[in-house]
Amino acid sequence: MFVLNLVSGSLMIPVADIFAVLSGHAEGISESTVTIVMDFRFTQAVTAAVSGAGLAIAGLLMQTLFRNPLADPSILGISSGASLGVAILLMLTGSATGSVLVLSGIWGSLGLTTAAFLGAMLVLLVILFTSHRVGHIVSLLIIGIMISYIGGALVGFIKYYSQKEDVYAFVLWGMGSFSNVGKSTLAFYSFSVLGGIAISLLLAKPLNMILLGERYAANLGLSVRRNQWIILFVSGYLTAMITAFAGPIAFIGLAVPHIARNLFRTSEHRLLLPTVVLTGAILALFCNWVARLPGFDGNLPINAVTALLGAPMVIWIIIRRRDTYQNDT
């Protein structure tokens, strides 16, 4: 899937050339080809893989934490926090300068990322703070959904008072894209997300215990509150990071854990976590490849692809699961 992403694009480049560029033997290959392969396709493929894996992990953590198969990274309002950050930035710069400078140049994209990250982290902090005050984890879920609504409503207000061009820029960001990460930020982005994924891989045991419910987990010696907090933090951090750079990408976080569970018929997180990382990366690469298929010219929003693929997948799994389980008895 990774190779497929490198090979396909609006410009045909021979496979041999691509491998030559990647392995550092770029003699005799035009400079523009090298640039396309290294700066665009390779960067984008890595971004897609890393983001997909991170979102899928965040989704798995949320589903286990809330013991709710419909939870996903956006459920706590972290993505809508990011949206709000972006909307505020667009409105401020738009009305201050009277022009659409936001998406132009490196400062524009850096500003966008920073705004999204700040918005997402702000919501995450609110959630982490409230998590100590609510009695039950389900209350937190409801608070998260409410924060989403508040964020959405504020974005609506801002849109209403914004210029048409700014709204367009916002909509564009909201569609999600794996091409926002540049060559210079790729290493930073990858390490930040992979770090979060690495931590989550160490959480298999507490995650398994939480499947039994909070009280059984506590009786098995788990410090429930502390582990819930850690899980919340890791998934929130992953969502914030990825949404800031790639926009709010839907359905990967929701669908991938279901696919992984169904693949091995298990809820054992020692198996589930690595499977989710791989499946998430593959699905994101696939969606990215579809979005850049000839004819779409790379303009197809990634969110349209993830939703169109992810939603039917979840439906199919749910229906199939019911059948097989009934046959078991």
Add this chain to the structure above:
Amino acid sequence: MSYIVDIQNLEIGYFKSGEGGIPLLPPLNLSLNSGSLVGLIGANGSGKSTLLRTLSGLASPLSGNIFIQGKNARDLTLDQKAKSISVVLTDTVSDPYLRVVDVVSMGRYPYTGFLGRLSPADKQQINMGMEVAGVSALRHRPITQLSDGERQKVMIAKAIAQDTPIILLDEPAAFLDYPSKIDLMSLLVRLAHHEKKTILLSSHDLELVLKSADRIWLLGKGMQAVEGMPEKLVLSGLIGSYFNNTQLFEEPDDLDLVQWNSDKQVIFVAGSGSRAKWLKHALVRLGWRLGKSNEHAQIIYVKEIHYEYVKSDKLIIQTADIEDLLQALGAENC
């Protein structure tokens, strides 16, 4: 005599913001003997679940102390608690991909390392837990597909795998049909008497608890807790007063007595009336088989106010106290 669980001046209840702790009961002073099955009974809202939660460390006591194997529960780490007390709760496990073996395996988590890898010894304990609880055949079935009775047995298998000397169960027999109830209780009796587990279970099925428990803890809203032998509590009329209903249960018939184990000899009870019926109840519960005539070597005569225990035509004890009687009987036949 040292108790495996010793409760001293324990106040249980809940915390209300602004008002502090609201106690449900007067301070409790109760204790558990190792290898005994104790039934916790009382009307709804009398604090049974709160007491179980407090003992297992899932809720904080308002005041007082709990000593577990001689150590104050406050000084135990989460890990130490997990290795001393296991619980079977009313909470349902709802993940459709969790199989029976997965759930039972989690009982070993207090013993495993950071990643939860199971050693061969852990696996042996897991298999043993499923074997004893009688759920080995279900090992690969998803937990969500089991009947209520099977599910309770799986959670008990988990508790056995957890290898704790103490098992606390909150309403394990609720929602079960009668055969499943008997099945469950005989498993618990076996665990207590043969595996030497100390078992405390709450239930509002009075009859079932009276038939199986070695001791009863009786709770009533705002009332002093009472502890004692089942039949003695019945005959003293205490149980009726704690349930605000004296006609709550009928006197046992010889036919509906359940023989949990019959490792003892035959004994004949001569006499009739309520005291004779409850004496038979106690004898069957303790593993005696009831004789049909006074030709047996061991006879208990139920007189106006006292009991006479005769063995091979020799009077062993004459007492008005059923507990003293059964103690003498046990001492004579051990």
